[in-house]
Each structure stands twice: as structure tokens, then as C-alpha cells.
Amino acid sequence: MNIKIVPTTPFEGQRPGTSGLRKKVTVFEQPHYLENFVQSVFNSLEDFHGKTLVVGGDGRYFNRKAIQTIIKMAVANGFGELMIGKGGLLSTPATSCIIRKYQAFGGLILSASHNPGGPNADFGIKYNISNGGPAPEKVTEAIYANSQKIENYVIADTPDVDLDTIGEKILGETKIKIIDPVADYAEMMSKLFDFDLIKRLFQIGKFKMRYDAMNAVTGPYAKYILEGILKAPEGTVVNAVPKEDFGGLHPDPNLVYAHTLVEEMFSDNGPDFGAASDGDGDRNMILGHKFYVNPSDSLAVIVANFWNAPGYDRGLTGVARSMPTSQAVDRVARGMGMSCYETPTGWKFFGNLLDANKATICGEESFGTGSNHVREKDGLWAVLYWLNIIAATNMSVAEIVKAHWKKYGRNYYSRHDYEGVDSAIAHKIMDDMTARAESEIGKFYGDYEVETFDNFTYVDPVDKSVSKNQGVRVLFKDGSRIVFRLSGTGTQGATIRIYIEKYEPNVAKHDLDPQEALADLIEIAEEISGVKAKTGRKKPDVIT
Numbered sequence: 001m002n003i004k005i006v007p008t009t010p011f012e013g014q015r016p017g018t019s020g021l022r023k024k025v026t027v028f029e030q031p032h033y034l035e036n037f038v039q040s041v042f043n044s045l046e047d048f049h050g051k052t053l054v055v056g057g058d059g060r061y062f063n064r065k066a067i068q069t070i071i072k073m074a075v076a077n078g079f080g081e082l083m084i085g086k087g088g089l090l091s092t093p094a095t096s097c098i099i100r101k102y103q104a105f106g107g108l109i110l111s112a113s114h115n116p117g118g119p120n121a122d123f124g125i126k127y128n129i130s131n132g133g134p135a136p137e138k139v140t141e142a143i144y145a146n147s148q149k150i151e152n153y154v155i156a157d158t159p160d161v162d163l164d165t166i167g168e169k170i171l172g173e174t175k176i177k178i179i180d181p182v183a184d185y186a187e188m189m190s191k192l193f194d195f196d197l198i199k200r201l202f203q204i205g206k207f208k209m210r211y212d213a214m215n216a217v218t219g220p221y222a223k224y225i226l227e228g229i230l231k232a233p234e235g236t237v238v239n240a241v242p243k244e245d246f247g248g249l250h251p252d253p254n255l256v257y258a259h260t261l262v263e264e265m266f267s268d269n270g271p272d273f274g275a276a277s278d279g280d281g282d283r284n285m286i287l288g289h290k291f292y293v294n295p296s297d298s299l300a301v302i303v304a305n306f307w308n309a310p311g312y313d314r315g316l317t318g319v320a321r322s323m324p325t326s327q328a329v330d331r332v333a334r335g336m337g338m339s340c341y342e343t344p345t346g347w348k349f350f351g352n353l354l355d356a357n358k359a360t361i362c363g364e365e366s367f368g369t370g371s372n373h374v375r376e377k378d379g380l381w382a383v384l385y386w387l388n389i390i391a392a393t394n395m396s397v398a399e400i401v402k403a404h405w406k407k408y409g410r411n412y413y414s415r416h417d418y419e420g421v422d423s424a425i426a427h428k429i430m431d432d433m434t435a436r437a438e439s440e441i442g443k444f445y446g447d448y449e450v451e452t453f454d455n456f457t458y459v460d461p462v463d464k465s466v467s468k469n470q471g472v473r474v475l476f477k478d479g480s481r482i483v484f485r486l487s488g489t490g491t492q493g494a495t496i497r498i499y500i501e502k503y504e505p506n507v508a509k510h511d512l513d514p515q516e517a518l519a520d521l522i523e524i525a526e527e528i529s530g531v532k533a534k535t536g537r538k539k540p541d542v543i544t
């Protein structure tokens with residue numbers, strides 16, 4: 001086979017963010033752009049000759065084309081085997097599952113997750129290491145460094161591979177395996193949860209569920225598991241066929257973008273349980289009838305109910321949450337006598353804790369929950385966990401959450417996002433707050449006294465690596481918090497995220513709208529940051 005060595009020059013900005021490299025499709029479509037990045041990934045790895053690489057994506061526009069390029073480059077670079085999801089599809093958690101199960105060297109995930117897809121929308125690529133998780137910062141920094149000095153890449157001169165037929169073929173010295181994207185993942189789920197119990201819930205016939213796959217990758221997984229194995233009635237899963245542009249939807253499972261599901265769940269005859277996931281299947285939104293479960297609460301409920309699920313009923317070693325995620329899960333951990341770790345935003349920071357068995361379950365406020373079964377957050381996993389809890393307790397979603405608040409108190413929580421802000425202004429807002437951090441300590445905002453005001457630095461408890469500049473935290477004496485961060489997943493301008501949290505032990509005050517309960521802190525957040533004043537915005541673009 002003819003291997004071409006193609007001369008190239010570096011592109012600016014090929015630095016992976018919170019979760020891989022995300023750019024507009026038009027950026028990825030430039031000649032050599034994808035190739036440069038893929039070669040920079042391979043150049044950062046050692047001893048992969050003859051080993052296995054898993055490749056798949058969320059099916060968005062450019063997915064198939066990118067996979068063909070990656071196949072030819074992986075062959076030229078000397079991988080021994082490629083495992084590729086049929087149709088080029090693999091959800092992010094399924095990729096993680098397959099890397100681990102088949103002890104692959106690593107994987108490439110093609111996705112921009114919850115960002116829209118299509119010729120004018122977003123694309124992304126992420127490298128996962130042999131534990132199945134996103135490459136840690138030292139690898140992503142090496143990738144970036146390589147991308148800045150790249151001079152050529154290698155690619156096999158061979159026709160495209162048929163991605164739509166399960167089977168094997170040999171290209172040069174590389175075995176190409178097109179695999180069923182769903183089977184291994186489904187088998188794993190059947191071991192973690194009580195499928196017989198959940199099946200009975202659907203058989204009785206009174207329980208109604210709606211799962212919105214948002215025309216993204218979880219469609220085939222949810223159809224197979226929920227309707228196929230668990231016998232939920234046909235039609236339980238909607239928008240189940242992955243589309244290149246997600247049918248024009250913004251595949252981000254939150255109250256704003258999953259509004260069709262939300263409207264149905266809040267209608268008088270709406271289903272008992274509703275869920276949605278994002279483009280690449282690692283996020284989840286959980287809803288009950290006329291009830292929204294905040295992701296931070298979902299994490300706390302999942303941890304508190306570990307004894308309901310067979311995969312977890314022998315106990316958890318510990319839990320971890322990203323720094324901006326509410327402290328609801330901390331209370332559960334304390335109650336159960338477990339450690340609770342606080343990491344920077346992004347799943348890559350959970351990898352070491354999971355590998356070292358310091359944490360069993362992890363979560364983020366951004367609709368992400370998962371466990372040590374894989375090294376990614378896992379949308380469908382969270383949905384099955386909730387189904388298991390509902391089936392085991394015979395309680396509704398609202399009853400489960402309210403009982404949880406009654407026991408642990410309620411952490412009112414909300415996130416306000418200002419999207420597409422001028423990048424210089426956004427950075428200045430963060431820098432200004434960081435610069436005056438020390439002088440803020442002890443200051444009063446209304447009745448709230450500032451206890452800690454800093455820019456979060458994380459020291460990994462396992463490998464002691466240090467990650468700085470992870471967001472401005474304002475911690476008040478009474479346990480309330482405001483956190484400010486800039487998004488690391490956007491492709492246009494900057495997104496400012498403000499996270500607001502307040503603890504309410506009194507059960508008589510648990511039924512407020514979070515925006516109402518947090519109103520004073522929302523004002524204080526503006527007083528501290530001046531986001532509205534400095535960006536000229538009147539209100540956030542997205543509130544979750």
C-alpha cells in the first residue's frame with residue numbers, strides 16, 4: 001500500500017478545551033486541518049504500533065468524512081487494529097466502554113457534544129486514553145505543542161472503507177473492524193441495573209416514559225435498551241434516528257433546548273418520567289411529571305440510592321463533583337461517611353479518582369453523571385439508574401426528590417449563561433475579579449459574608465498535577481456560593497457561566513422557584529462581576 005508523506009504547516013489554536021478540540025465545521029474542512037490535529041495526537045503517543053484504536057462519533061455532519069481520513073492516517077501510522085462503530089456511530093460512553101472492554105490503546109471521539117451540527121455548525125475531536133477516559137491535561141498539552149511544530153503527516157493512499165457493513169477487512173497491516181455500536185454497551189448496562197424490575201414497571205402498563213434522543217446518537221441505544229430489552233412501549237423513544245444536523249435541534253438536554261419534551265412533561269396528562277440526552281450521549285436531563293430535576297440534585301439522589309442498583313449495592317468508595325456543581329452530594333457523602341472530591345470542570349479530571357478507586361460515582365451540574373463503569377459521563381446510564389430507583393421504591397420522581405430534600409435539606413441551584421460575549425470583555429471580567437480576590441474576603445454583600453474568594457486551583461490527589469485558573473469562587477459563610485467561569489467548549493466568542501447556590505434546611509421552604517429563592521444572590525453576582533453592565537446584556541441566554 002502506498003503511504004503518502006504530506007508536507008504541512010501548523011494551524012493556530014489547535015489546543016483542546018474542556019472536552020477536545022471544538023471548531024466550526026468550516027474550520028475543520030480546511031485542507032490539512034483535521035489531518036494536522038490527528039497526526040499531532042499520534043505524535044504525542046508512544047508504542048502504539050500494532051495496537052487497537054477505537055473510532056466513532058455522534059453522527060453529525062463531517063463525521064463520516066473525518067472517519068475516512070482517520071482510518072487512512074491510522075493505517076499509515078501503524079495501528080494494528082481499528083474498531084469503528086457501524087455507520088461511524090459510537091456514543092461517547094460506549095466508546096469508553098469499548099476501549100476498556102477490548103483493552104484498546106485509545107480512541108478518537110468525533111463530536112461537538114451538545115453544540116449544534118451541520119455544515120455551518122460545529123465539529124469536534126477528542127482523544128481518549130487506554131482507561132477509556134479523556135486524555136488528561138499533560139497529554140492534551142503535548143498534542144497542542146505538537147500541532148504547533150508539525151511539518152508533515154502520513155496517510156495511506158487507499159479507497160474509502162464501507163462503514164455500514166459489520167465485519168472485518170485488512171488494509172495494509174491494519175485490521176479494520178466495523179462493530180455493532182450498541183451491543184457491548186447494552187450488555188454492560190444489563191449488569192449494572194435490575195432489568196427484570198424495570199421491565200415489570202413497564203409491563204404493569206401504568207408507568208409512562210418519554211425519552212427524547214434529540215435526533216442524536218443515543219437513539220439506537222435507547223431504542224434497543226428501553227423498547228427492545230426493557231419492553232417499554234414503542235414510541236417511548238422519540239427523535240431516535242441520528243441526523244447529521246440533529247434535525248435542526250440544538251442537542252443540549254436542558255429546559256431551553258429540549259422544550260418539546262419539557263412541554264409534554266408539564267402537560268396535564270404528561271408521562272411519569274422524561275429524559276433526554278445530548279449529541280454524543282454523555283449528558284442527561286431527568287424530569288418527572290410536572291417536575292424538573294436539577295442535575296446537581298440528580299447526582300445526590302443517585303448517590304443516596306446506591307443500594308437500589310445491583311451494580312452499586314455493595315457500596316461506594318467515594319464520590320466526586322466538579323467545583324461549580326452544587327454541594328447537595330457533599331451532604332449525602334458526609335451522611336454516608338464517604339469522601340467527596342471537588343475537581344475542575346470537565347470529565348478528564350475524574351479519571352484518576354476513578355482509576356485509583358477513590359470515587360465510584362461522579363457528576364457535574366451540566367447534566368453529566370457517571371460512575372466507574374466507564375471513564376466518561378453517561379446519559380443513558382443515568383436514565384437507567386433513575387428507572388431502577390423508581391422501580392425499586394415505587395415512588396414518583398417528585399416524591400423521590402422531595403423526600404431527599406426533607407432528609408438532607410435543599411441546595412437551591414441555578415446556572416446563568418451569557419453566550420457569544422466578546423472574548424476580551426469576558427476575560428477582563430474574570431481577571432478583574434481574580435485581581436481583587438484577597439480584598440474581598442470578609443466583605444459583606446447584604447447579609448452574606450465572604451469567606452473565600454479565589455480563582456480555583458486543583459491539585460490532583462493521585463498524581464499531584466496542578467490545574468490553575470479553573471474559575472472564580474465566592475464562598476459565603478452560610479455555605480451559599482457564587483462561581484464564575486468561562487466555557488471551554490464554545491466555538492464563537494466567549495460564554496460566561498455564573499453558578500449560584502444557596503442551602504435551605506427548612507422543609508417548609510422547599511417549594512420555591514429556584515430563581516426566586518436565589519434572587520438576592522443573583523443580584524449579588526452582578527454586583528461582584530458586573531457581567532450585565534460590562535456586556536450590555538439584560539439577561540442570561542440560558543438558565544438551567
Ligand code: VG1
Pocket residue numbers: 018019112113114278282283322345346347364365366368486487488489490497
Ligand atoms: C461544558 C460543561 C462541563 C462539561 C463539558 C463537556 O464545559 O460545563 O461540565 O464537562 O461541557 O460536556 P464548558 O467548559 O463549556 O463549561 V460535553 O457533553 O460537551 O462532552
Ligand code: CO
Pocket residue numbers: 092113114278279280281282283
Ligand atoms: Co456531550
